[in-house]
Amino acid sequence: MSDLLIQNFDFDLPEELIAQQPPPERGTSRMLVMDRATGAFKDSMFSELLNLLCEGDLLVLNDSRVIPARLFARRTLVRERERPTGRIEVMLTAPAGENCWHALVKPGRKVANGERLVFPGLTGEILLEAEVLERGEFGERLLEFAPPKDTRDDFYTVLERIGHMPLPPYIHRDDADADRERYQTVYAQERGSVAAPTAGLHFTPAMLDAVQSRGVEIARVTLHVGLGTFAPLRVERVADVRLHSERYTLSAETAQALNRARQDSRRVVAVGTTVVRTLESIAREAGGRELVAHSGETSIFISPGFEFQVVDALLTNFHLPQSSLLMLVSAFAGREKVLAAYRHAVDSRYRFFSYGDCMLLK
Numbered sequence: 001m002s003d004l005l006i007q008n009f010d011f012d013l014p015e016e017l018i019a020q021q022p023p024p025e026r027g028t029s030r031m032l033v034m035d036r037a038t039g040a041f042k043d044s045m046f047s048e049l050l051n052l053l054c055e056g057d058l059l060v061l062n063d064s065r066v067i068p069a070r071l072f073a074r075r076t077l078v079r080e081r082e083r084p085t086g087r088i089e090v091m092l093t094a095p096a097g098e099n100c101w102h103a104l105v106k107p108g109r110k111v112a113n114g115e116r117l118v119f120p121g122l123t124g125e126i127l128l129e130a131e132v133l134e135r136g137e138f139g140e141r142l143l144e145f146a147p148p149k150d151t152r153d154d155f156y157t158v159l160e161r162i163g164h165m166p167l168p169p170y171i172h173r174d175d176a177d178a179d180r181e182r183y184q185t186v187y188a189q190e191r192g193s194v195a196a197p198t199a200g201l202h203f204t205p206a207m208l209d210a211v212q213s214r215g216v217e218i219a220r221v222t223l224h225v226g227l228g229t230f231a232p233l234r235v236e237r238v239a240d241v242r243l244h245s246e247r248y249t250l251s252a253e254t255a256q257a258l259n260r261a262r263q264d265s266r267r268v269v270a271v272g273t274t275v276v277r278t279l280e281s282i283a284r285e286a287g288g289r290e291l292v293a294h295s296g297e298t299s300i301f302i303s304p305g306f307e308f309q310v311v312d313a314l315l316t317n318f319h320l321p322q323s324s325l326l327m328l329v330s331a332f333a334g335r336e337k338v339l340a341a342y343r344h345a346v347d348s349r350y351r352f353f354s355y356g357d358c359m360l361l362k
Contacts, residue, residue: 004238004304009330010321011342018170019355022182027204030357032345039337041344046202046358049315053269055215057313058261060254062197062274063220065188067092067156068163070175073117073130075110086110088117090130090143091166093194094226094247099155100133100144102227108139117143119162125149127158138234156191166194168230168354170320183354192224192247198317198354199272219257223248223274228299233324238303243324245297248278252293258310259290269313273325276311276332277302283309302328304335313362318345318352333361 023029027046034041053059069092088111091104105111113135119128127149134142148158165175165183175183185200187208212218227244235241258279261268270276281298282291301324314332319325330338341359350357 004335005236006233006238006241006322007236008238009323009326009335009339011339011346013321013346013352017346017349017352017356019351019353019357020171020173022178022201022355023351026182026186027202027207029202030350032341032350032357032359034333034337034341034359034361036333036337036361039334039340041341043348044360047207049360050207050210050214052360052362053211053214053216054267056264056266057216057269058257058266059211059216059218059269059271060258060275060279061185061187061200061203061218061220061271062223062278063185063187063189064193064197064222064224064274065191066165066184066193066196066225067191068159068180069093069166069194070164071119071128071159071162072164073119076116076118090117090119091194093140094224094244095192096142099146100142101130103141103143104139105141106139108141111135111141121162127162128155168195170353171355187220189220190222190224190249192222193226195225195230196354197223197225197272197274199315199358201355202315202358203271217257217261219254221248221250221254221275221278223278223298225274228277229274229325233322238327241301241303241324241327243299243301245299246274246277247295247297248281249295250278250282250291250293255291255293262310267312268310269315270311271315273314273316273319273328276314276328279310280306280308302331304331306331308332313360315358315360317354317356317358318342318350320353329359329361 029046031044031046071090073088089106092101094102115132117130118126121127129146130143165179224247226246228246281300
């Protein structure tokens, strides 16, 4: 598989199939069900997932919570006596120590090391300030934030007030109040993601209760979605892909649930590619030993030829052409089989990407 090219994971997608809004009600999406051994697929609905899970299955969710990571700043230049200048878009991507964040800025070419960015509230008052410490490629910057002006607030309180939900760029609209709920799973707890783990967006509390009533065990991991999940690939060969690191946490309860499921040869069903990356990364780190609670970072890249150690079934949304996530799904079920299923999804007018329909590979 070392000779595979990024373009080998391309497919034609009409613009109108990219979902711009979530479905009217959570949990009402369509679902394409695929047998990964044969490549056979059939049309279904997400509500039918309950009938496709078996007693004893372990369903693993990513409980990371999306933060309103999209901010708008003004530049302040010392040589201009700190007069605020044009608007800069700042997308926080990952924390980098106390008061520091990695971020993407746009337009990046205007923001140099040592500059100070100010973040105003709705009435124009400055609520946050940050200094640019380092400059990276493709608009990446390292920012150090000063403590909030109002000492009664912490950083996340201000972020909730002035930040915007980080909708992907293929959603061609501004974020709305409804996105605060709908671009968030109903079980989100641990704040830190800058993009939603979108396979989980379909679940309702009622569906989760029904799953457990069926005898399916539910466990949670945390992987904070960042550049490792959504950054575009800028190389031609799959073998040259390198992903950014993302932070994860495995609790003692989930480690024990995974150990029991593996010992009993019960099926592990991952909800989303972020769960797959977390589970397969910690399995490799464990080297065949029992899993134990810990936190860490992973930059694991899964592409055809990868040998899965934990995940037996995968619920996932439809992914962008030539993306690392499409390569992960192709590694799990076979590139040609997956691309054939995607062609069917296009022909059948499935809705694609974050707010779109889903696919179960079993």
